[in-house]
Each structure stands twice: as structure tokens, then as C-alpha cells.
Amino acid sequence: MKEENTPTPEQLVSIDFEPPRKSWMDPAVKFRKGTYCYSGVAKHVKYLDLPNPREWQPTDSDWKLPPDWKKIILDGMKERLEKYRSFRLFMDICVRCGACADKCHFYVGSGDPKNMPVLRAELLRSVYRRYFTTAGKLGRLAGARDLDEGVLKEWFYYFFQCTECRRCSVFCPYGIDTAEVTMIGRELLNLVGCNINWVIEPVSNCFRTGNHLGIQPHGFKDSIDFAADDLEEITGIKVDAPINKKGAEILFIVPSADYFASPHYYTLLGYMLLFHEIGLDYTFSAYASEGGNFGLFTSHEMIKRLNNKIYAEAKRLGVKWILGGECGHMWRVMHQYMDTMNGPADFLEEPVSPVTGTRFENAMTTRMVHICEFTADLLKNNRLKLDPGRNNHRRVTFHDSCNPARAMGLLEEPRYILQSACNHFYEMPENTIREQTFCCGAGAGLGTDENMEMRMRGGFPRANAVKYVHDKYNVNMLTCICAIDKATLPTLMDYWVPGVEVGGVHELLANALIVEGERERTTDLRGDSMEQSGAETTDA
Amino acid sequence: MPQEGLPFSASLASQRDTLVKKWFDGMVQAYPESTSGFLTREKDPFRNPVGHTLKENLSVLFDGLVGPKDVQSVTPELNDIVRMRAVQDFSAGQAVAFPFLLKKILRRECAADISRDPGAYSDLEARIDSLALLAFDLYMKSRERLFEIKYNEAKRSMFMLQRRQNNSL
Numbered sequence: 001m002k003e004e005n006t007p008t009p010e011q012l013v014s015i016d017f018e019p020p021r022k023s024w025m026d027p028a029v030k031f032r033k034g035t036y037c038y039s040g041v042a043k044h045v046k047y048l049d050l051p052n053p054r055e056w057q058p059t060d061s062d063w064k065l066p067p068d069w070k071k072i073i074l075d076g077m078k079e080r081l082e083k084y085r086s087f088r089l090f091m092d093i094c095v096r097c098g099a100c101a102d103k104c105h106f107y108v109g110s111g112d113p114k115n116m117p118v119l120r121a122e123l124l125r126s127v128y129r130r131y132f133t134t135a136g137k138l139g140r141l142a143g144a145r146d147l148d149e150g151v152l153k154e155w156f157y158y159f160f161q162c163t164e165c166r167r168c169s170v171f172c173p174y175g176i177d178t179a180e181v182t183m184i185g186r187e188l189l190n191l192v193g194c195n196i197n198w199v200i201e202p203v204s205n206c207f208r209t210g211n212h213l214g215i216q217p218h219g220f221k222d223s224i225d226f227a228a229d230d231l232e233e234i235t236g237i238k239v240d241a242p243i244n245k246k247g248a249e250i251l252f253i254v255p256s257a258d259y260f261a262s263p264h265y266y267t268l269l270g271y272m273l274l275f276h277e278i279g280l281d282y283t284f285s286a287y288a289s290e291g292g293n294f295g296l297f298t299s300h301e302m303i304k305r306l307n308n309k310i311y312a313e314a315k316r317l318g319v320k321w322i323l324g325g326e327c328g329h330m331w332r333v334m335h336q337y338m339d340t341m342n343g344p345a346d347f348l349e350e351p352v353s354p355v356t357g358t359r360f361e362n363a364m365t366t367r368m369v370h371i372c373e374f375t376a377d378l379l380k381n382n383r384l385k386l387d388p389g390r391n392n393h394r395r396v397t398f399h400d401s402c403n404p405a406r407a408m409g410l411l412e413e414p415r416y417i418l419q420s421a422c423n424h425f426y427e428m429p430e431n432t433i434r435e436q437t438f439c440c441g442a443g444a445g446l447g448t449d450e451n452m453e454m455r456m457r458g459g460f461p462r463a464n465a466v467k468y469v470h471d472k473y474n475v476n477m478l479t480c481i482c483a484i485d486k487a488t489l490p491t492l493m494d495y496w497v498p499g500v501e502v503g504g505v506h507e508l509l510a511n512a513l514i515v516e517g518e519r520e521r522t523t524d525l526r527g528d529s530m531e532q533s534g535a536e537t538t539d540a
Numbered sequence: 541m542p543q544e545g546l547p548f549s550a551s552l553a554s555q556r557d558t559l560v561k562k563w564f565d566g567m568v569q570a571y572p573e574s575t576s577g578f579l580t581r582e583k584d585p586f587r588n589p590v591g592h593t594l595k596e597n598l599s600v601l602f603d604g605l606v607g608p609k610d611v612q613s614v615t616p617e618l619n620d621i622v623r624m625r626a627v628q629d630f631s632a633g634q635a636v637a638f639p640f641l642l643k644k645i646l647r648r649e650c651a652a653d654i655s656r657d658p659g660a661y662s663d664l665e666a667r668i669d670s671l672a673l674l675a676f677d678l679y680m681k682s683r684e685r686l687f688e689i690k691y692n693e694a695k696r697s698m699f700m701l702q703r704r705q706n707n708s709l
Contacts, residue, residue, distance in 0.1 A: 008644075032629070034686075102578050102587065110628060111575040111590065223700050262699035429586045449690040456627040456686070464589035487697065494689045495682075496623070 034453030040200035052193025165439035199445035211290035236519035254325035255483035267504030328482030400437035401482030463496030548660035626682035
């Protein structure tokens, strides 16, 4: 072999990003295995009456787009520019100051410049300029470019690499919400049948059975009964867990993973034990059996379609108000869209805690209260007896799940609960929590296993902060209040910070909860011994 | 600057910061221009975990290479770097080639030291080769881990299904 054919060390370490040398305006996306999500399966696309159901994959050269796809996209863009004032504003107002550039976890973890929020939005903005502004006639000089298949493929690649976590929007001086740009980008892609299966299948299941997993009412009941049996085994107490009980005071909505997956399930046990202890008159619904709403990752229309069941079930069951469990994007929908889309919920009453009498004025319009608000209020009014020593085997930190933190400002309540229920609680560094929290890297429908490398890149900033408290304080449990977090953070920890488990706030609350009539507790809700183990480090 | 009269390893140790910086620069220059600046400039370890992981651990790797201990003593620090590169946009070869970059830097920056004591340099090159092989082992572990974590995740997502099946057996 000639010497010039042998790569130099510099060539060997050169990262193969596109476009490292070319202009960002030239689209060039490589769909490398591990960094993209598989396409929406035709039967699910069809079930939802969405356009262009077909068998295809992003790696195919021919995406089988409709012949007039370009017109469909541009017409769709025009319609949305007229319908959503925010979209037009976000297209026009960015001055490219760069404040958001290094705030995205995908950019921070991967180094790909097109993951800078400003540049990701520019992928759409450049097409907006070309077709909807006068200056756009100048073409590239004005930052405008033609819409072609290369651009569309780039949209697909990068808009399904944004978890809509909204960290970048915290830093934007103009308040541009890049998540909304991504939402519109995905909506446009859906118009020509470009969607991902990890979103479309749950949406289709939800539309059919009410939940992402397609669990039917008898399956739902089985799971809840199973949980009641487990609680009896652990605590000696048989709790009542009503389903579809007409006339109950409160409808309780959870993400479906709570009654199907681990470690979510232990949080479900936590809620049920808490409700038993305070004697709450509540009911689950076997149809409103999913708080999550992957419509948020599809289109505004789909959010509304899937969310409709919440108020419909509340009305059918005749409850007074709604309580919601630990879930992330569910709360963005409930807090920011539900009232406008499917309200007013004037058939419900203003939520009042039956235990403390507290009026949840913040939920006056939606009539739906977050479980952490509800429980924090119980604790504040000394209505619960806790033995935090029962969590001494857990050295705990809290990951602010993006949507409850940034979309509804729920920052103090979960901390208040954790600090009441645990003796060892440690915060991660300030610029990685609260409003500045780093995403798990798998939200907005990207938590699928074929996308694992991208998830590990995007989750690295969060894992890096967990590693810090793990090394410094021997933290061994990362708590959160989001079902996607509970599904994907254990995987993130397995890779980056082995030795850290993931749990829910109400799981730890129920570990500590002293329940009347309980037998002596020797294990936590997971069946793990409550004896302290591992090396002790000095508390900060 | 090379120190006349110092033994080879002591001379390298005296140039540690310069050599590690060049090693770091060589690695971040492999990223796109707009990113390499960020990786170098941003000092906050939580805002810039990639740059921080490289910077902190390359120093330890360097000390491990020129010091008296076995190269394996730096395995945790090497793993921190390799685990990160195993999921970034690198081929396997690209991900573990960075120890070789140090050879090139040493040859360029420490020519006088090397010519004075080629035997010691040859030993150091052998240690760098060992580090590269160790990096390859760690890379493979990380890639295997990626598949294990997928499997574990799938199992967790079917937790209740499995329990119910076990119950009905």
C-alpha cells in the first residue's frame, strides 16, 4: 500500500459530520444506524386517517412522497403561518444572537452544529424566507433556499432529533420557543406521510383503546388488581382501587407505563397506598387510561383528538375534578392545551382538596391538579405521617422533568415531598436543574431503541450531572416525575453512571408513609431491603 | 520547553501542560469548526461535558503514560473518554485512534528529547500502543453495553406482562 493511502492520525480522528466544511444550506444527511427512528408503520398511519400510508424507511433513497408533496408542504406552511401567530413570529423575529446555540443537549452531547436550536429552526426558516418573504427572492444571500427532497430529509432527521424540551427557549431573549418550531416542522412532515413509528403506533393505540400500549379494559383492571395484591403483600393492607366508579369525587389519570412498566409501577403502588391512607374518593378510568399524549409529537389536531377522552370520561363518570399522576409531556398538554382545545370544563368544580380544604386556584380553568401539588399540600398541612428513615438506603437526587419544570413551573413541590420523605437528598449542579434542567434525551417520541446512540449523546449532559453527585455524595437514586424519564433514564444510567437506579417521587413517599394498620415494613415497594448498604459519605 | 539534562520522562513531565493542550486541541479540531471553539472555550463542566471529559482525563492519561505505573492504572479515565466516543459520530477506528495522535505530537514537539534518549521514547511509544489497545477493549465493552441496555429496556417495558405470565404458569 502506498504511504499516501495510509490515513494519518489526524484523518483517523476526524469526525465525519456533515457538513463540516460545506455551507449549512446544503442539506446532506446520513441516516446512520443508531441515530434515527424507524418510519411510521402503514397500518397505524392508515388507522388514524393520516396521509400517505406506505412501507418505507428513512434509509431508502425513494421516500415514496406524493407527486405534489412540495405544494402540500408549502400550502401547509401558509395555512399554519396564518393560523398560528407564534409560528410567524418565530420565523421572523430571530436575530441569530446565538444565546440558544450551546443550550441544546443534542448539540452539547454530539457537537453537530445543526442541533444548535437556532440552526435547527433555520432549516425551516430558510424555506419560509424563500417562499413567503420578499427578501427571499434574493436566494442564499437572504438566507433563503429552495425546498427539495434533500431539505425534507434534513427536516426529518433534525426535527426528530429535538425532544421539544424547551431548554433553549429559557435562554432566548425574544422568547422563541424552538419546540413549537419543531412541532410545526413535524406537522408539515406528517402532511406527506413522514412520521416515526414510536410516535404513530402509540397514537393509533391511544385512539383505539385510550392508552399507548393498546391495553383493553380487562387488561387495565388486571394490572390495577395486581398492584393492590402486591401492596397487600408488602404492607398487609388491602387497598381499594376503583375503576370507572360513577359519582366518585376525583378522576385520577396516569401515564399507562405506570401500570405496565418498571420502575413506573412502584410509583403506581405509591399513589394507591397514599390514596388509601387519606381515604380519597377517587376512580381510575379504563378508557382515560393514559395521561400521555403523543399527539403533541404529531400535530395540534392529534393532540385534541387524543385529549378529548379526559373531559369526556370526567363527564361520564360525574366526578368533581381531575387529579393527574407523574408524567411529563402529559402536563404540557393538560396545562397549556386542554382548556383551549376541549374546554371549558364548566361541568367540573374548582378543585378543592377533600383532606385539607385547600383550593387549587391555579387549576381553576383546567380543573386538573398535579399529584405533586396535591401531596405537597397534604404534607404542608401535616396530614401524613412519614418515617424518612425508611428511605435511608436511597441517596437521592431529583431530575426536573422538562415539561413539569418548564411548561408548568412545578419546581418546589416534588422537592418538598422528597425532602420530607428522605434523609439523604442532594441537588445536582444549579445549571442542570429547575428551569435549566437537561432533558433525558429521549422525549418527544425519540425514546426508541433503534435511536440508542443518539439518545446516549443527547442524554450525556444529564448523565454527566448525575455522575457528579454520584461521585461526590454516593447518590444511588435518580428520581423524576415523568414516565418517559422512568423508561429511558435507567438506560441512560446503565450506560453512563452504573449504580444509579431511577424512581418516582411517590414511590419514595410511600416507602416512608406510615399507614394505619400496616405490618412492620422490612422492604421498600420494590421488595428491596431497607437496610442501608454501600459506603457512606459525608453529607453536604 | 525541553529541559536540557533532565531524564526523558522528567522532561516530558515538565512540558505536560503544553503537550496535553496540543493533544486536546488535536482531538477537538476533529469536530466541526463551530463546535471545536465551544469545546475549547466553555469552561463550565456541566455546560460542556464533552470538552470537560476530554480535558480532565487526557491529563490523567498523559501522567499515566509518562509515569512509572502500569498503563492499566488509567483505565477509568480512558473509559470516560472512550465511552463518550463510542456513541458519537465516529467509526470504531476513529473512536480509538486518539492515543496515536500523541505520538505525532511528541515527535514534533520533543524531537531533541527523543534524539537524546531514543530508547526511552521507544518505551513510551510501546506504552501508547498499549493504551490504544486498552481503548479498543473499552470501546468494545461500550458497544456491547449499548446492546445490553436495549435488551434491559425492552424487559422493563414488559414488566407487568412478564409477571402476569409467570403467575399463570
